[in-house]
Amino acid sequence: MKASAELGSNLQSVLVDLIELHIQGKQAHWSVVGTNFRDLHLQLDEIIDDARIFTDELAERMRALDALPDGRTETVTKTTHLAKFPAGEVDTTETVTLVTAMLTATVDNIREIHEAVDEADPASADILNGFILKLEQYIWMVSAEDRKPRKPTAKDSTRPTGKATA
Numbered sequence: 001m002k003a004s005a006e007l008g009s010n011l012q013s014v015l016v017d018l019i020e021l022h023i024q025g026k027q028a029h030w031s032v033v034g035t036n037f038r039d040l041h042l043q044l045d046e047i048i049d050d051a052r053i054f055t056d057e058l059a060e061r062m063r064a065l066d067a068l069p070d071g072r073t074e075t076v077t078k079t080t081h082l083a084k085f086p087a088g089e090v091d092t093t094e095t096v097t098l099v100t101a102m103l104t105a106t107v108d109n110i111r112e113i114h115e116a117v118d119e120a121d122p123a124s125a126d127i128l129n130g131f132i133l134k135l136e137q138y139i140w141m142v143s144a145e146d147r148k149p150r151k152p153t154a155k156d157s158t159r160p161t162g163k164a165t166a
Contacts, residue, residue, distance in 0.1 A: 001065060007120040008067035010113040013079070014128065015058050017106045019071050020080040022051040027085050028099055034092035040145065044099070047138050054131050061124055081109045093146055100143045107135045 003011070029044040059069035082105050085098060110128050118125035 001121065003062065003065035003067040004120055007065065007117060007124070008062065010117050010120075011058060011062050011065075011067060011124060012070060013081075013113060014106075014110055014131075015055065015062070015069050015071065016076045016079045017081050017109050018051050018055040018058060018131075019076050020082045021102055021106050022048055022055060023076075024082060024085040024102055025051060025099070028090065028095050031088065031090050032092055032095045033089045036092050036145065040092050040095060040142075043142065047099070047103070047142075050134055050138075054134075057127060058131075061127055065121065065124070081105045096142055096145045100139055103135050103139045103142065107132055107139065110135075 025044055025048040029041060029048060032040055032044070055071070059071065062069045082102050085102075090098065110132055114125060114128055114132075117128060
């Protein structure tokens, strides 16, 4: 199968976001400071490693479809959906917010083009599904760093009370 221009463009759109996620993740990794530094520092390594793997997997899929991936700096900078990462040291709380936004922007873009990719090439859509699953797991895990537990509501009445019933 040869990729249509639209399929190649859609996959390229995801590729640049994954490249940028890797690069900005590394910047966050180097510049994060504050409470829970070590845990966040190590978690960023996991995200960076997966982003790099996803980038290569997607670029190789594009080549298998006779599409040409473009990971040049100027292409990534001009076309990524991710906001710029700030310069200097960044507090862990702000880093959590920024990394969650990076991951969310990447997933949002994948979801935006997913239907068109699925119509053109279900195999490529399957690859993107795997990315979504892992990146959304990271969104949950990273954002949980700064979350406070929710107060129970009436809907939570199914929670165990600790009382035994006969």
